[in-house]
Amino acid sequence: MIKLEKVTKEYPGQTAAALKDADADIAKGEFVFLVGPSGSGKSTFLRLINKQEEPDSGRIFVAGKDIGKLSNWKVPMLRRNIGAVFQDYKLLPTRTVGENVSFALEVIGRPRHVIGSQVPAICELVGLGDQMEKYPHQLSGGEQQRVSIARAFVNRPLILLADEPTGNLDPQTAIGIMRLLDRINKTGTTVIMASHDRGIVDTMRRRVIELSGGEIVRDQARGVYE
Amino acid sequence: MALRVDYLAKETGYNLIRNPSLTIATVLTVAVSLALLGSALLIRSGVDGLNVRFQDDVEFIVWLDRDATSEQVSIVERALNDSPLIADSRYITRQETFAEFQEFWQDSPEIMASVEPERLPTSFRVIPTEPDLEVVEALAAEYRLLPGVKEVDFAGEFIKQLNSFTRTASTIMLVTAAGSLVASSLLMYNSIRTALFARRREVEVMKLVGASNSFIRIPFIMEGLVLGVIGAGFSVLAVFGLNRVITRSVEEAEIGLFDSFALQQSDLLPIALWLLVAGAAIGAVGSGFAVNRYLDA
Ligand SMILES: Nc1ncnc2c1ncn2[C@@H]1O[C@H](COP(=O)(O)OP(=O)(O)OP(=O)(O)O)[C@@H](O)[C@H]1O
Ligand SMILES: [Mg+2]
Numbered sequence: 342m343i344k345l346e347k348v349t350k351e352y353p354g355q356t357a358a359a360l361k362d363a364d365a366d367i368a369k370g371e372f373v374f375l376v377g378p379s380g381s382g383k384s385t386f387l388r389l390i391n392k393q394e395e396p397d398s399g400r401i402f403v404a405g406k407d408i409g410k411l412s413n414w415k416v417p418m419l420r421r422n423i424g425a426v427f428q429d430y431k432l433l434p435t436r437t438v439g440e441n442v443s444f445a446l447e448v449i450g451r452p453r454h455v456i457g458s459q460v461p462a463i464c465e466l467v468g469l470g471d472q473m474e475k476y477p478h479q480l481s482g483g484e485q486q487r488v489s490i491a492r493a494f495v496n497r498p499l500i501l502l503a504d505e506p507t508g509n510l511d512p513q514t515a516i517g518i519m520r521l522l523d524r525i526n527k528t529g530t531t532v533i534m535a536s537h538d539r540g541i542v543d544t545m546r547r548r549v550i551e552l553s554g555g556e557i558v559r560d561q562a563r564g565v566y567e
Numbered sequence: 568m569a570l571r572v573d574y575l576a577k578e579t580g581y582n583l584i585r586n587p588s589l590t591i592a593t594v595l596t597v598a599v600s601l602a603l604l605g606s607a608l609l610i611r612s613g614v615d616g617l618n619v620r621f622q623d624d625v626e627f628i629v630w631l632d633r634d635a636t637s638e639q640v641s642i643v644e645r646a647l648n649d650s651p652l653i654a655d656s657r658y659i660t661r662q663e664t665f666a667e668f669q670e671f672w673q674d675s676p677e678i679m680a681s682v683e684p685e686r687l688p689t690s691f692r693v694i695p696t697e698p699d700l701e702v703v704e705a706l707a708a709e710y711r712l713l714p715g716v717k718e719v720d721f722a723g724e725f726i727k728q729l730n731s732f733t734r735t736a737s738t739i740m741l742v743t744a745a746g747s748l749v750a751s752s753l754l755m756y757n758s759i760r761t762a763l764f765a766r767r768r769e770v771e772v773m774k775l776v777g778a779s780n781s782f783i784r785i786p787f788i789m790e791g792l793v794l795g796v797i798g799a800g801f802s803v804l805a806v807f808g809l810n811r812v813i814t815r816s817v818e819e820a821e822i823g824l825f826d827s828f829a830l831q832q833s834d835l836l837p838i839a840l841w842l843l844v845a846g847a848a849i850g851a852v853g854s855g856f857a858v859n860r861y862l863d864a
Pocket of ligand 2: 383384
């Protein structure tokens, strides 16, 4: 589903590469943790997959297609197949839960009747079926992250990228979010999640890719944090 | 993927009311600069009309010295009759001059009372074959030199001065308009940039979930177009208003000379159309630059 071949990324003005000669092959339906110290290149890894960043060298394939060869106007099509979730949720404060989720469908031109049926269903799935009229500031951190997951998943993407989705949450809430991501993964969605959370990585026992200074230093099936 | 009209209207509308002071400033600047442009165009077409009018009834007057001898008068008359450039000339006696004078000043008896017919000059009314300002000027210069001729008057002199004055005025207005058009484009650019900044979270999310580039851009371009066209609309009102004021004062003046400055609706419409097109162009250019500068992937 996702394949990196000798991918190197260096940010302008930075001396060391954020990602160096990275090779990885992630199959459809896998759940992969990206671990490593701060600045090791986890976010860069994720941002390269949905073309928020361009690699300096190497090739990246998504669903068999070399995304480096994708013309600009096709990038939105790629992103419609890749949901993204962040530590800071990125919710729109002036929109309700329901509106935040339906925004993702509205802006890709989905017809109204599709939005009308999908949005309540996905809100139900993430456990916020009865909170659709609330605004983000009226929700807890965990609930806000559920909204952001609902928004990322409402279009049923093939891939879900999660950059430290539990980074701002207490352990108990984090477990709830992990259950949700696990459920999404069980629907066949490939999930790649960057995490600092040793407890979570060790409990889940999924594939772990460890980065250090931009290099992949470990790639282990059913791995642990360290 | 088709852009939904209701979405577009909602987004554009929201952008417009989000920052009222900037919206008003942008609309006003566009309106003022286009009003200047429109007024300059208005004056230009007035001047063009003036020239057309002048060509319609070219006539000049050779005033004779009060004590010109009859010999001198007949020399002038012969010169006029012999010239191939002159279609017709007519001698105006003292009595005829006095009659015209009386008619002209009939509302001011005190001026009439102060004039004695025998002190008025006589003259020739001359119609040249060529209704051309240059030719008339040359003729006037020629006859001015003849003995017994006091002065040669022709409307052209006045029209020429008026012409160059109004042309200078409208050129200054055009230059000022060009300057303020640049200013309004820059303000437009800033206005859209501010809109982009205010909506950067939305834009970020839209990009992440895969909204197409045009879907993201069109509401901002629309905002620019709407601002530009509203501003142009105000400038059209201003130009129509100015034309009304001019029309009224031309009618009051009762001198036909300035009639060409009062434009008919049908002459105003092209100007109005140009202003609306210019307004839309300012909006498109300003927002286009802002969007390209700040939305590139
Ligand atoms: N936009 C950027 N411009 C310049 N350098 C950047 C940029 N983003 C990341 N970097 C640098 O690239 C390296 C890798 O950053 P990245 O964000 O991928 O690390 P990370 O593993 O996600 O770290 P963290 O755990 O703190 O989120 C770091 O040295 C960082 O300073
Ligand atoms: Mg990171």
